[in-house]
Amino acid sequence: MEDFKFEHVSVLLDEVCDFLDPKETDIIVDGTLGLGGHTKELLKRTDGKARAYTFDLDSRNLKIARDTLQRFEGRVSYINDSFSTFDHYYKVMKMDGVDKVVLDLGLSSPHLDIAEHGFSFKRRGPLDMRYSRKQKITAATLLNKLPADQLTMILKSFGELSNAKLIARKIVEERAVAPFKYTDEFASRIEICFHPKDRIKGLTCIFQAIRIAVNDELRTLSKGLESLYNHLSSNGRIAVISYHSLEDRIVKNFFRKLEKPLETDPEKSLRSIYADPLVEMITKKPVKPGEKEVEVNPRSRSAKLRVIRKI
Numbered sequence: 001m002e003d004f005k006f007e008h009v010s011v012l013l014d015e016v017c018d019f020l021d022p023k024e025t026d027i028i029v030d031g032t033l034g035l036g037g038h039t040k041e042l043l044k045r046t047d048g049k050a051r052a053y054t055f056d057l058d059s060r061n062l063k064i065a066r067d068t069l070q071r072f073e074g075r076v077s078y079i080n081d082s083f084s085t086f087d088h089y090y091k092v093m094k095m096d097g098v099d100k101v102v103l104d105l106g107l108s109s110p111h112l113d114i115a116e117h118g119f120s121f122k123r124r125g126p127l128d129m130r131y132s133r134k135q136k137i138t139a140a141t142l143l144n145k146l147p148a149d150q151l152t153m154i155l156k157s158f159g160e161l162s163n164a165k166l167i168a169r170k171i172v173e174e175r176a177v178a179p180f181k182y183t184d185e186f187a188s189r190i191e192i193c194f195h196p197k198d199r200i201k202g203l204t205c206i207f208q209a210i211r212i213a214v215n216d217e218l219r220t221l222s223k224g225l226e227s228l229y230n231h232l233s234s235n236g237r238i239a240v241i242s243y244h245s246l247e248d249r250i251v252k253n254f255f256r257k258l259e260k261p262l263e264t265d266p267e268k269s270l271r272s273i274y275a276d277p278l279v280e281m282i283t284k285k286p287v288k289p290g291e292k293e294v295e296v297n298p299r300s301r302s303a304k305l306r307v308i309r310k311i
């Protein structure tokens with residue numbers, strides 16, 4: 001591993017903590033612990049008295065966060081698994097309701113900055129892109145093995161690329177010459193699919209698409225939201241930070257369906273198609289980082305925060 005000093009800034013930190021407004025008796029779930037920034041601030045605001053259950057697929061991040069959160073030892077549980085498996089841990093760890101949830105989706109700064117994770121085409125690294133080392137499928141597996149139509153589907157659905165078919169064809173053609181091994185090498189062999197002025201954007205979309213597919217990110221998000229909401233106590237709150245439109249759409253639609261659930265009672269449905277709201281939308285519109293935050297932390301520029309309160 002490269003010797004790397006982490007410069008860590010949690011995105012929308014004050015906003016998340018203000019909206020979640022943690023109390024001393026709270027059970028907090030951080031589904032994407034990362035380097036622990038959000039959990040640290042949430043616990044600090046309760047004088048370290050709340051209890052936190054934290055998840056991360058990446059065992060390295062979990063370890064770094066554990067050091068950061070050392071002073072809260074005994075009040076934090078660290079789970080090296082996906083937040084989509086929350087149901088299982090809820091039972092096993094005998095939790096009794098959840099008061100506050102934070103999900104800060106996607107990858108952390110070390111994922112991008114350490115070439116060995118293979119998330120960036122700007123640094124030479126193996127085509128990996130897994131959050132969890134326990135998983136077998138890597139980006140190289142998908143790029144070197146998937147049939148063209150499946151690659152097209154991934155590039156179109158997860159990268160929103162209009163020339164997905166052409167890129168998939170180029171991938172298949174190139175890998176027949178030699179399999180792809182490295183991030184920068186893959187990028188240089190397929191960048192021809194874009195006009196020079198669109199290359200950075202195009203490659204960014206391809207890398208996003210492959211990353212989403214490798215980690216099955218969208219299905220994980222839907223499943224996790226469902227499970228976390230089901231265990232949320234009345235008055236409990238969920239805050240989600242997403243970084244691209246596909247994630248944000250899932251969060252927005254999930255929250256909307258709870259705010260305006262369809263009426264299932266046939267008699268009542270004659271008067272209104274909607275039943276009483278199950279949640280209050282705390283953020284009427286998604287909250288975005290201000291200019292100052294984006295200047296300090298450019299990676300926050302695409303962040304969108306949505307928060308609900310269970311009624």
Ligand SMILES: C[S@@+](CC[C@H](N)C(=O)[O-])C[C@H]1O[C@@H](n2cnc3c(N)ncnc32)[C@H](O)[C@@H]1O
Nearest residue numbers: 010032034035036037038056057058082083104
């Ligand atoms: C944006 S970072 C979180 C940063 C964190 N909020 C902080 O302040 O340090 C996202 C983290 O979520 C993890 N992750 C991504 N998908 C996950 C999932 N389905 N379950 C658990 N962790 C996940 C990644 O490994 C990464 O460490």
